[in-house]
Amino acid sequence: MLDLQENLAVRAGKEEENCMLTIRTLGKFQIRDEEHIVNEEEIRSPKMINLLAYLILHRNQTLTFYDMADALWQEEETGNPAGALKNLMYRLRVLLKKNFGEEDFILTDHGSYRWNPRLEVAVDAERFEQMFELAKQKPISEGETIQKLKAALALYQGDFMTKVADMHWVMMLNTYYHSLYLNCVRYLCECYVRAEKYENLEQLCSQALQQESLDEELYCYLIKALAGKNKIGSALEVYENACRTLQQQLGICELSKLKGVYDKLLRQNKSGNVQGIAQVHQDIAEQNPAGAFLCGYPVFREICRLQVRKTARFDENEYILLLTLKAGEYTGSKVSDVNLFRIRNAMPHLVETLKKSLRPGDAVAQFSDSQYVILLSACTYEGGMLVANRIISKFYQDNKIYRNLKIKINIEKVKTAEHILNKYSG
Numbered sequence: 001m002l003d004l005q006e007n008l009a010v011r012a013g014k015e016e017e018n019c020m021l022t023i024r025t026l027g028k029f030q031i032r033d034e035e036h037i038v039n040e041e042e043i044r045s046p047k048m049i050n051l052l053a054y055l056i057l058h059r060n061q062t063l064t065f066y067d068m069a070d071a072l073w074q075e076e077e078t079g080n081p082a083g084a085l086k087n088l089m090y091r092l093r094v095l096l097k098k099n100f101g102e103e104d105f106i107l108t109d110h111g112s113y114r115w116n117p118r119l120e121v122a123v124d125a126e127r128f129e130q131m132f133e134l135a136k137q138k139p140i141s142e143g144e145t146i147q148k149l150k151a152a153l154a155l156y157q158g159d160f161m162t163k164v165a166d167m168h169w170v171m172m173l174n175t176y177y178h179s180l181y182l183n184c185v186r187y188l189c190e191c192y193v194r195a196e197k198y199e200n201l202e203q204l205c206s207q208a209l210q211q212e213s214l215d216e217e218l219y220c221y222l223i224k225a226l227a228g229k230n231k232i233g234s235a236l237e238v239y240e241n242a243c244r245t246l247q248q249q250l251g252i253c254e255l256s257k258l259k260g261v262y263d264k265l266l267r268q269n270k271s272g273n274v275q276g277i278a279q280v281h282q283d284i285a286e287q288n289p290a291g292a293f294l295c296g297y298p299v300f301r302e303i304c305r306l307q308v309r310k311t312a313r314f315d316e317n318e319y320i321l322l323l324t325l326k327a328g329e330y331t332g333s334k335v336s337d338v339n340l341f342r343i344r345n346a347m348p349h350l351v352e353t354l355k356k357s358l359r360p361g362d363a364v365a366q367f368s369d370s371q372y373v374i375l376l377s378a379c380t381y382e383g384g385m386l387v388a389n390r391i392i393s394k395f396y397q398d399n400k401i402y403r404n405l406k407i408k409i410n411i412e413k414v415k416t417a418e419h420i421l422n423k424y425s426g
Contacts, residue, residue, distance in 0.1 A: 021100065021121045023056055026128065026177065027158030036099045040163050047072060048092055050164040055106060056123065057173075059115035068113060071169050089113070125177055128155040132184045142195055149188040156181045159211070182212060189221040198228030214249055216242070220261045227265050235265055243296025247366040248347060259298055292358035292374070294351070300365035304375055307414045318414040319384045321374040322367065323391070325350065326406045343370045346402045353395040358387070375414065384411045 024030035029040040029049050043049050054071045055063070069081040072088070089106065096105045107114050115121075135148035159165070160174040185208045192201035202225035208218050219242035226235035239262050243255060295303070307318045325346055327339035347370070354364050354372060363375040376384050388409045396403050 020119050023053070023121055023123045024157070025053060025057075025123060025125045025161050026156050027162070029053065029161065029163055031100075033100055038095070038099050043095065045088075045091070046164050047088055048095070049161075050167055050170070051088055051092055053161060053164070054169065055113065055115045056121055059117070059121065062109070062112050062114045064112050071167065074167075124155050124157075125160060125173070128152055128177070129180060131155070132180060132187075135184075136187065142191060146188065146191050146195070146197075149184060149191065152184055153181070153188065156184075178212070182208070182215060182218075186217055186221075189218075193221070193224060196228065198225045201225035202229070214246060216246060216255060216257050219246075220257050223258075223261050223265060232265065236262075239265070240296055240299070243298065244294070244366070247297060248351075250369070255296075255298070262298075292355050292362045292364045293360065294355060294364050297365040297367060297373075300363055300373065300375070303363050304414055307375065307377075317378065317380055319376045319379050319381065319411055320414050321376055321384055321388055322410040323350070323372050323374070323388065324408040324410070325370045326408055327404075340369075342402070342405065346399065346405055347372075349399045349402065350395055350407075353391055353398060357391045357394055381411065381413075385409070 020033060022032050024032075029043070031038050031052070040049055043052075050072055051068070054068070058067075065082065065085065068085055072085065073081060089108075093106060097103070103119060104116055105119060107116050131148060131152035135145055135152055156177075160177045161170045162174075164170050165174055185204065188204060189201060192198070192204065201221060205218050205222035205225060209215070209222070212218065219238060223235045223238050223242075226232075226238060239258060242258055246255060246258075304320065310318075325343045327342065347366070351364065351366070351372060354374065358364065358374065359377070361377040365373055367373040376387060379387070388411065392407050392409075395407070
């Protein structure tokens, strides 16, 4: 039995039934008619998939040899592009005739090529775009818009032409359709919010985040869905995980959209009276706390502000420790892309060392794409330096591959630490 998404895709594709061939480009590549299906595994050759897709997507154009060569090969990839194209075109014609009949699928004229205009095709990516645009037109009802958007999204089974995603023409369309997909998801999210369909909203956001895990707005909608279902604890957990993910992957500290949703969530969470202190304790209790407290930078900043107030009243020692990963040859000039890649790969390993090496009362947050900031509670300057050196030794011991990276230490009392965060935030 077909699931809901497949049923939507079938209904969305009713207009394709009269077409001779249906082409799937979103997700795995596929070409089929009423009787035969040829998947990318059967074609096997990425170059042949590239050629077939390029011909079909440019079926209203006459393509020169130079157009084809530019689409099929990177610069200097083949020494004889004319011979390679001729051989590839022959193999493609054989494949098509073997599976779909003795038609002249590809026409040749004086060294140029084109898809036979008499042979109709339906392409999922084109249909997806058409249906999204149709859904955005003035609807009869909200329900109609939702159904049209769901039908459009049912066609998006994955990113465009992933088998040949390294080709420049594919990269551009891949980016375009991925962006179109996210816009379609956000459009549907807004419809669900207005209709208060929070279960549908949660399901949609969870699926979309599998396609794009670095979209701040999707996390915001997911939090709204959970809050709408009164799952406040789960919503707060999503907020923390979203902040951590975006800060680690993108190096972003200020997440204004998430912060706005978070503030509303807190107001919603505390809008009613509790029955007693036991309910409060149950809300804030943490099960089996171990290692450092890892949080997003906005939460870390609020913790530090609280500590500044405490140290102003009591003579307590609280220190801020800033650890910065640098390439070994770094001299202050712009970090190369290779070194930046090495540093970003090392950051998750460094945070694992921090969690293991610090106490449950210490807080840790990512400050930038190459920095972690740590609040050391009840600690002296000398003790803080010992902690920092212990972390560095443990990191190199567990991650020998990153010994060529250096870790710079900055430490200062929490009450005067603001300037080191400003100074080293670049």
